[in-house]
Amino acid sequence: MIRLKMPKIAIFYKLVIVLLLVIAPLYGISMYLNQMGESSVRSEISNSMQSRVHFYIQSLVVELDRIQRLQREFINDDDLQKLSVASPIMSDLERTEAMIRLQKRLLLVKNSSNYIASANVFVPSLGKVINSLNMYTTASQSELAPLIDESKLHLSLVPHANGLYIAQQYPDRPEPDSIVFFLYLELSKQAIQQELKQFIAYNEEQAILFGSGFEWAITTDGNVERTEALQSIAESSSDGSSKPEMKAFSYANKRYIMTLEHSSVVDMTLLIYTPEKNALGPIQQYNTWFWVLSLSSVLIVIVFSYWLYRMIHRPLKQLVRSFRKVEKGNLDVKLTLNSNDEFEYLYMQFNSMLSQLKILIEEVYEEKIHSQKAELKQLQAQINPHFLYNTFFILNRMVKLEDYPKLKPFTKHLGNYFKFITRNASDDVPLSEELEFARAYLEIQKIRFEDRIAVEVDELPDDMAGVLVPRLTLQPIIENSYKYGLEEVDGNGRLSIRFLYAASASQLVIEIEDNGKGLSDEELWNLNRKLSDPPAHIESTGIINVHKRLRLKYGPGSGIKASTDGKLGGLKISLYIPVKEKDE
Template sequence: MDGRRKTFQYSIFPKLIVAFLLVVAPLYFLGIVTNKQAESSVSKELSDSLASRVDFYSNTLKNEKSHILTLQRQYINDRDLRQLSFIGGILSSFEWADTVLNIQNKLQLIKSSSVYIENVSAHILTLGRTVSSNKPLSDRISDDYEAVRPVKERDSSHLIYWQHRLFLSLAFPDPPLPDKEPAYLLSIELSEDKLKHVLDQISNYSQSGAMMLEPKEGWSITGGEENEEVLPYLKSLFQRKYTQGILSGVESQTIGSRFYLVAYQFVPEFDSYLSIYVPEHQVFGILDKNRKLFWILSGISALIIVVYSYWTFRLIHRPLNVLVRSFRKIEEGQLDTITPPRGHDEFFYLFNHFNAMVRKLNILIHQVYEEKIRSQSSELKQLQSQINPHFLYNTYFILYRLAKVQDHDGVMQFSKYLGQYFQYITRNASDEVSLRDEVAHSRTYVEIQNIRFSNRINIDFDELPTDLELVPVPRLILQPILENAYKYGLEGKLEGGKISVHIESEHTCIRILVEDNGDELSQETLEHLQLQLAENRHDREFTGLLNVHRRLQLMYGETFGIQVARGKEGGLQVHMTLKSNREGGI
């Protein structure tokens, strides 16, 4: 799948499609811009219309409340109300009836002054009775009094919501006397039906509506089509707006699965928001159809472009595909020529020059490969030969010292180890040996050095894991590292010298760790050695650790070889990485 995706990415087919799309893109862009401008214009006009409508009805409700409050203040000091309240108990029956009738007529006048008034009541607390525009004089205070009972914190112009009813109240005297109930209280109940009728007039779109919401107490009056999903959302929205201090605006809101335009304004006289919500699809329906037609046209045009591009692509696909496959074969190392097309066009010229290139590459690769093999073989032989003279110097010096002190047993044992050592060196001309033989040879070398250093140096040599015994490795890679530890790390140590050799397998790699506790490794020497290993220059003479490092990289690659660091004991730590090939053998 990845190969197919890459093929498509680098194919000429998508480029042809892009080229044609670039030609028609300005036209589509112009259409999109025009459609967006139309949407923006209609949206702005609708938003302005909704905002104007909300503002108009807000002012209407403000004026109505102001008118009602004015009448309420005029009649609160009415002579008949005061007379019935203060001297009602001493009036004659005629005077009593005449006074009550006058009060009721005045309450009727207040009610008829505004379509928004449902009822006007005078609660006469001194008599314990209520006079109402809708009912005759009661023999007790009406239950409505519970809604308008005076509260210190409540302003007389405050709208009171009680049991789904709205009231305005004004007490006499105003302001009331401390710790005393008023003599009487004039209460005006607003008509919720009339308010709903007004809200119905505001929302004249299908599936739209209007609402009055008091954000602190949470009461609301709704008009238009009832929507159980929209109304709770708007209540929550306006409560947040009130908390944030946002009092008016027009916004697009996502409610459920639909988009709505919501216009709102806070009406201080009613302590509530007046809002209208309209589904956007009711307004943008025609634009949505035009948008769909536009995208259908775009899809058909894109399909035509793809078909035409594919037809053009097929004209050049076959010869070009042959060339692409041939180049991929070259990447995989298959240098085969291809048959030119019949026609003598541009592809015929490309095929002929491709074949000429392949023939030249075959010649050059063959020459370079042979030269590399010869170079690597020569370098391996040269690097390996550098080890033998250096070891001879050390062994003959040890033998000389043993003979000088007439240690005949030591000479015999040392000669035996020395014979085993040179038998390993000269046994055959192979550049590779098994890891088992290499470790055995290194143990022989350690025995030789034990004779030399007696009890001054102890060595901890791990047992070789059985599954690694037959892994092929370059000859003489471990012994030079041990020799380096003896010579440069521990030769001057009179006692307590230690060398540890740890061998482990990790995935496809073998790791050999050689560490000593020498005292003479300076930071400058360590950094210099690390720099030499990292540079890996091919034009210098290699000895010791660099010799082994170079041969491992020639055999396994640049990611293998030797790394050095300061060990836990303070001496040099050599970390050798080999490639594990358990299927091979010696």
């Protein structure tokens, strides 16, 4: 099963993450409450603006409806009826007195509402317009035809010649050119505008009253372009419903909130708009402080985490770095900390531990060196008797055969051989001396086997001649080839010794190969297994002995490997000895 390695996270970041996770639920609840509060305030503001719009437009409808009722009641005025029907038979005095009384009653109608600028009545039989301003103007029905044509039975404001009127003709549906009289009241746009200004609650808030089909408008805003833009927005937003609507829009890179309501009674639309900052200013300010608080909380978490980092992580990090130096073998580390806390005690114990560790390492190291030297001498001592047994067997056989011509060189080489292994010198020798010793052994074996075995020894490279190797490294391997591979060969036996340099591994490889019977696959496997894990406390000679001594001296990567894939077809023993590169 594949186990994924999790990336390491520094303690500082862990502290920040943990503290953020702690405040995250509180922050989430605060944000939820903030959103609920904001939604509630928005709803209250919306309801407030819609209530104001609804109240004003209803008040306006009620007032206009009262004005129209006054107008309809005025139709039954006796003087108006006489002047309209019987003026031709009235005397001038009666006509004048009736007109004066009518004018006074028109003045009363005009004064009954601030919205009425003037009250007027057109009497076709007189050819005059009598108004509440003590004026009598001559007029004809054709001049007032546009206004007369727009007059309706239901309450409606009629725009005409930059004025705004509530008009009523008598009779309600006359035949063409048969109007008895025409009563029309001019509304004061200035009074309506002043009333709209009184209705404004916020700074920069504006109100607009649109007429039927958005043909006319009374506004408190002096910005004509903004009024036209709002008219377009209101036209697209209005669906004829009498329910108040609230929408947001942008104009000149500024956000506004707009509330409008349409009255189907008078076919008018009232629109109030205000900058968003006025209506939602407290919410935006609260949001600003909320985000300031949020950022401050994060900053406090980071500062607090950094304080914990300095107080805990930095001493701990210094301790970890010191441990890593110790792992690399540096025991001269010393920690200092000017604080009266647990880390001071920990640093003191660390320094004390290193002091004790240095003492123990020196003792163990010296003991290991003595142990290795003793084991090397023990292994070499195991070789000397072994070869001694074999040489005495050969001497005994030569004496029995009375082979005296060969006995003389044999004893000479034998003397040189024992002189080499018994001298009191270093345990290591140059490879050139080890090779000369091996040649002496080969001469002894050549005398023993005569011409049955041919030996080929490569020239030792000059730069490898000074390589130090344990004494008796080559001879036991050569002896093993004779004993187990070549001893029973009747003729054409071959033994090869080659020297190779593996630059990639910086190793000297010495190959000793014969064309003897070799080893079976099982025997070869058993031999390599013993070489990979040699027994520690069992007496060993030959190949395993040399392998153990090489491992003791050079460590892992050195030693012996056995194979049967050589050119001669027998057993090939490869010795691996680490050396420095040639150019060093």
